[in-house]
Amino acid sequence: MNWTEYHCLIGLNLIPELTPRRMAILLERFSSSLAIWNASAKALAALPGFAGVAKKVAASRSEQAVKRELVQAEELGVQIITILDPNYPSLLREIDAPPPILYLKGEKTIDTARTIAVVGTRRSSQYGRTVAERLAEALGYVGLIVVSGLAVGIDAAAHRGALKARANTVAVFGSGFGHPYPASNKKLADQIGESGTLVSEYPLATRPAKWTFPQRNRILSGLSRGVVVVEAPERSGALITARLALEQGREVFAVPGAITSTASVGANRLIKDGAKLVETVEDVLNEFPDLSVVNRVDATEATKSKIALSAVQQRVYDLIGLEAVHIDDIIARGGISLAEASHVLLVLQMENLIQEVEGRRYIRTP
Numbered sequence: 001m002n003w004t005e006y007h008c009l010i011g012l013n014l015i016p017e018l019t020p021r022r023m024a025i026l027l028e029r030f031s032s033s034l035a036i037w038n039a040s041a042k043a044l045a046a047l048p049g050f051a052g053v054a055k056k057v058a059a060s061r062s063e064q065a066v067k068r069e070l071v072q073a074e075e076l077g078v079q080i081i082t083i084l085d086p087n088y089p090s091l092l093r094e095i096d097a098p099p100p101i102l103y104l105k106g107e108k109t110i111d112t113a114r115t116i117a118v119v120g121t122r123r124s125s126q127y128g129r130t131v132a133e134r135l136a137e138a139l140g141y142v143g144l145i146v147v148s149g150l151a152v153g154i155d156a157a158a159h160r161g162a163l164k165a166r167a168n169t170v171a172v173f174g175s176g177f178g179h180p181y182p183a184s185n186k187k188l189a190d191q192i193g194e195s196g197t198l199v200s201e202y203p204l205a206t207r208p209a210k211w212t213f214p215q216r217n218r219i220l221s222g223l224s225r226g227v228v229v230v231e232a233p234e235r236s237g238a239l240i241t242a243r244l245a246l247e248q249g250r251e252v253f254a255v256p257g258a259i260t261s262t263a264s265v266g267a268n269r270l271i272k273d274g275a276k277l278v279e280t281v282e283d284v285l286n287e288f289p290d291l292s293v294v295n296r297v298d299a300t301e302a303t304k305s306k307i308a309l310s311a312v313q314q315r316v317y318d319l320i321g322l323e324a325v326h327i328d329d330i331i332a333r334g335g336i337s338l339a340e341a342s343h344v345l346l347v348l349q350m351e352n353l354i355q356e357v358e359g360r361r362y363i364r365t366p
Contacts, residue, residue: 003063008033009082011066013101014203017053020097020215025049027083027100037061072204078177079104091115095222095248099201103177106193110145110170110223114291116284117147117224117245118161119238120154120231125263126363127322128154128231131255133161135228138281140167144291147224149174149216150185150192154230154238159188162196169196172220174213176206199223217241218248225288226251228278232266239266242275251287253278258323312336316344317364320354324361 012018012033018026025047030036045054073080081087083100091112092098118136120128136146136158146162148155150171162169171192175181177200180189192198201219202212217240221227227245229252232238242252254275257264271277278284285291309317316334319325331341345362348354354362 003034005033005084006082007063007066008037009084009100010069010080011061011063012036013099013201014062014065014069015057015060017057017060020099020201020218022049022053023100024097033100069204072178073103076177076204077105078204079108081108089223091225092219092222095218097218098222099219101201103200103202103204105177105198106195107168107197110197110199112223112225114143115145115147115170115224117220117227117241118154118158119148119220119227119229119241120158120267121233121236121238121263122151122153122155123233123263124153124157124231125257125261126324126357127261128255128257128263129157130322130363132157132230133164135230135255135278135281135284136161136169137165139284140165140169142281142285142291143167145170145196147172147220149213149220149237150182150189151237152182152184156185156188158230159192163191166195170223171196171198172216172223173198173200173202174216175208176200176202176204178204179207181208213237214240218244221245221248221250224250226253226284228253228255228284229267229270229275230255231257231261231263232270233262234265234269236266239270242270251276253284253287255279312340313344313347316341317348317353320348320362320364322363324357324363327360327362330362 026036029047041054041058044050044057081102081104083098087109089110089112116139118132120132132154139146140162145168146158147170148158159169159171169192189198217237220241221244227242227250229238229242245252252275254267254270255278256271257267276287316330319330319333327341331338352365355365356362
């Protein structure tokens, strides 16, 4: 194998002791990745933060490990690009300690002029998932790329919304491609890989761990021009992403939630602290005047049902929103009988406009 800068970066990325911060120091102090690969343990130990790991780093450099990684990547259908590659996402280059290696599946080029992250808690409410899916769908309809983390809850809803609009979406893994996580979202990941991009900075064999997700969050924000937090409790990975976005000079948005909901404490606090409140896709687009060149459609109209409703059906439909409404409230507010309400609700469910969630409570279908 003709040993190149490309192979050196892959090999260095395989060494666990070389954290993003240490890799940034190496790339700053040495003229090339080849120079890093050939550096002595003594030269490495002289660098800040390397005294205790220099010997381990020097001993861990393995051409055989690189060859195995390349073979496995080909078997998994994964492409590997480095920070030296012209296809490396331009916005990601600008962050502090950008990943030197990206593993990609699907579309190799990510147009970061059109990327918006939509993130939130795994312990999401039906309201949060519905909002995330609708917002991502609307972003997709106007030609933007939705970035998220593939986690259950808000992230998965955002990816589904983008796919619903037949738009590109980017999922950033918190593990290597050899151990995709979560397993419950494998089908969703496969769909994203067919029309969008799956991304990881981690070597293929890296298993998900508590530290991998906070570290990958800097990529979520780094790939995006702005980050929309849909639901986030007081302690949340989504808030870490929002903080990183601010440090990276990105726009931060938040969707308001009920003040009684623990899932919305973090998002509501972001709004109090100055994040842009988001109710519709226009609230996001207004912060990026240059996106006026995107071939827009009316996203609100694009996501509306085209089904013709009778006056009473429309009245009942208008009473149902993203918060669950009990049939008794629909009867009282709609001025209709139980029999009429039951019939109309059944029709709306058959048209997939609403869903019954629990105890004769109804919400709009995402």
